[in-house]
Amino acid sequence: MTTHFACIATAPDVVADNVCDLSIGTATITGYRLDDAGNETAEYAMSDNIIFTADLTVLVNDEDKLAKAANEADEMLTKNAWTRTAAWDIVDNAMYAEVEPA
Numbered sequence: 001m002t003t004h005f006a007c008i009a010t011a012p013d014v015v016a017d018n019v020c021d022l023s024i025g026t027a028t029i030t031g032y033r034l035d036d037a038g039n040e041t042a043e044y045a046m047s048d049n050i051i052f053t054a055d056l057t058v059l060v061n062d063e064d065k066l067a068k069a070a071n072e073a074d075e076m077l078t079k080n081a082w083t084r085t086a087a088w089d090i091v092d093n094a095m096y097a098e099v100e101p102a
Helices: 065-079
Strands: 003-009 019-034 040-059 082-084 094-101
Touching (some): 003 040, 003 065, 003 082, 019 065, 040 094, 065 082
Antiparallel strands (some): 003 019, 003 094, 019 040, 082 094
């Protein structure tokens, strides 16, 4: 089974324009870690196999960009026959979530 991840780029150093963007790609397991409950959780890295990309309308300097970009990305995923299956994981310059075809 192929694992897919959606990535929302949220910082000026990782976007081509001044807006957040959404990408969907395949992922590979890079290791495992224990979550807060002590359960083993796989850690993934996105591969170079990008399936879908689109600019969002949220500016990277918007104070509420994380919530706005997550909401807009969820709508875009649904419109393009994808379903987010996990919460958005927020890192320094992006947000990641596992997705699957709807």
